[in-house]
Amino acid sequence: MPLIRLLRSRVFQLSLLSSAAFGIAAFAVVAYLYYSSVQAVSRQIEATIDAEIKGLSEQYRQFGSIGLIEAVRRRARQRVRPGALYLVANSEFRPLVGNIEAWPKERPDERGWVNFRFRSDSSPAPGTVALGEARGRVFRLLGGLFLLVGYDLREQQRVTARTRQTLILAGVIAVFFAIASGALLGWLILRRIDSINRTSREIMAGDLSRRVSETGRGDEFDRLAQSLNAMLTQNEKLFLGMREVAENIAHDLRSPLGRIRQRLERQLSGLLTDTQKQALTVEALEETDRLLSTFNAILSIAQAESGAPKRSFEPVDLLTLLNDIAEMYEPLVEDAGVNLVVTLPDEPVIVHGNRDLLFQACANLLDNAIKYGTGSDNIAKATVIELSLDRLGNEARFAVRDGGAGLQGEALSRATERFYRSDSSRTTSGSGLGLSLVDAVIRLHDGVFTLANSDPGLRATIQLPLDKCAFPAETEIRSDLPATS
Amino acid sequence: MFSSYRVPDITAAMKILIIEDDTETADYVAKGLEEAGHTVDVARDGKNGLVMIVGEAFDAAIVDRMLPGIDGKTIVETVRGAGKTTPILLLSAMGEVRHRVEGLHSGADDYLIKPFAFSELLARVEALGRRPKEEFRDETVLRVGDLEVNRLTRDVARSGQKIDLQPREYRLLEYLMRHAGRVVTRTMLLEHVWDYHFDPQTNVIDVHVSRLRQKIDKDFKIPLLHTVRGAGYSLRAADSTS
Secondary structure, eight states: OHHHHHHHOHHHHHHHHHHHHHHHHHHHHHHHHHHHHHHHHHHHHHHHHHHHHHHHHHHHHHHHHHHHHHHHHHHHHHTSSTTEEEEEEOTTOOEEEESOSSOOOSOOOTTSEEEEEEEOSSOSSTTOOSEEEEEEEEEEOTTSOEEEEEEEOHHHHHHHHHHHHHHHHHHHHHHHHHHHHHHHHHHHHHHHHHHHHHHHHHHHTTOTTOOOOOOSSOSHHHHHHHHHHHHHHHHHHHHHHHHHHHHHHHHHHHHHHHHHHHHHHHHHTSOSOHHHHHHHHHHHHHHHHHHHHHHHHHHHHHHHHHTGGGGGOEEEEHHHHHHHHHHHHHHHHHHTTEEEEEEOOSSOOEEEEOHHHHHHHHHHHHHHHHHHTTOTTOSSSSEEEEEEEEEETTEEEEEEEOSSOOOOTHHHHHTTSTTOOOGGGTTSOOOSOHHHHHHHHHHHTTOEEEEEEOSSSEEEEEEEEBOGGGSOOHHHHHHHSOSOO | OBOOSOOOOGGGOOEEEEEOSOHHHHHHHHHHHHHTTOEEEEESSHHHHHHHHHHSOOSEEEEESSOSSSOHHHHHHHHHHTTOOOOEEEEESOOOHHHHHHHHHTTOSEEEESSOOHHHHHHHHHHHHHGGGOGGGGOSEEEETTEEEETTTTEEEETTEEEOOOHHHHHHHHHHHHTTTSEEEHHHHIIIIIOOOOOOSSOHHHHHHHHHHHHHHTTSSSOOEEEETTTEEEEOOGGGOO
8 A cells, every 4th residue: 555655656756757857868878978989999990900901011011921921920929919810811711820710701891891700719818708709801912812900809899798788787776776766755755744644634533732743854844844833723722712712602601591591480480570570571681681792792803803894994083082982981980980081182093994893992991991990909099090092103092091900910911812801800790802802803903902000000002003094294295395485 | 760661652653564584583573563563564585575665655664684585785775766765774694884884875774783682673663663754853942741952052941941961961862852752772872872883881871861861850750761671761751651
């Protein structure tokens, strides 16, 4: 199975393909070199033969037949040139002198060149057979003598044969290495991919904590693993978040539903007066209203997080919005025995957004400040809630500061989580979704929502980018105009 | 201050059309409206609904946004295109702000997101029913019992005694008076008096209403501004209470 998988592996096939292409190119180069070197050696041999003939014909011209025979005998014996063959024969081709036993039977071409076989006692190299192949040239001399000057080709053939063998061996080795390296490459890459596949199957099987292993080499596979792992971590976080939210919803809804059911049961008991029944009904209704409100908050958060409300964005004046909020909350704050201190700028502060959602976010902050920020443990009797709006560069900053005890430790960092309620706030009414909704709405508006303890109280800050179209750009444009009035 | 959940008022009975494919919702809404004294017709799909709403005279129509065949928004546009002014309330499971704005732009008079409290739906439908006949909208003086509001001078008086109101309190009272005898929910007040559509986590509206009540009811024997528990508020003279 692994072998079949390897053979089917794309990497393996690709590396084989590239090896094959490389092999063909290499073979062509080597074949050309081989062919041209064989050619070169042949020409070298013919040149040598021609040089010999020139020397011998010089002897013949000076000293006649006797001189030639003497020169041949001397050369044959002295082996001045290893591999050189000489033979002088009479008119019946009977050998007179030379280092070949018999005149070759092969017929020379019209220029006297002949390839022939010969038997020689003097082997050019030890271990070669006495019967050899040679190339030579024949001449007919004036006295009826025949001269053969040749060259033993056995050495050359041996070299050629060895070259050929070497090339074939090299080819076999190259093919072997091509397959081996392809297989290795395929196996190495398959192994990494398999590890990713295995991890993804394990994650699909439910183990969300699994991660793709990294080798630490920082190669592209590591980078792939890193981005996959980053994605997996984010997904796990989201999934666990969703699961927690689902569990929280189930948990938070069970108690009110139980209470509603109990009230309805009591109405059926037949022991209650009409007034009592009516009171129970009203209580059940109020409970369902709170449930509906919780669901609406969940849906609003989901919508804000989906980004869809962006399509309804328009310029919103935060100054008007906060004036409206302050006006709306003023009686409530007053009833709670709190001083609402509002600090607003003189000019409109325009942001790009949805006024209802922004109003909801700001209202939630005020609701929170009133609910939690007026703690009785505060020594100063007159609690103050500060509401402020100002412009910082190209940002609008809106802040609510209450007079409560603030949030300690984990409660501060987890306050915007859905359904998170600190132990201290558990006793008061509320869905635990207020700040989550603020966070979602502000992120939808590309803003930043931060909570910080500001001693006393909690300071909730919203920073929103100002609407670019609403910038007063005239001053800049005017400075560019020529000063011709 | 405490009154029963719902006071049937025969004189204000309306003929209402429900266009809703979900049988359960349609039946439940129809039953509730009938119990409140209204006559109800139900259409199960967009095509039938459109034929009925154009062909007959209804005091109000409740139209689901998502319908088989012709969807709710198209029905509203077609009805308005045909010059019909039948008040229409769009129901939608799509709670997105943008859908609400779209729905209202298409010519619907009101928009309610599922799931809703029936009291909310009833209050809104009854508020719609009043609209076409509200010649009094242009009236200068509104009267409920011995309470009078002059819309030109913005003078408010009860039994001839002048009452000073803050601008917002005045708008609140004016809205309540225009819907006198009807239940007005907190959401309706938020949308029409404050012009914001949001879900307050505190009783911020109740505080405003109770301040208004202080001014108009405190020194008088008969209360006019009533809390309808589980629903909202109602401004009505003593004789219209059963």
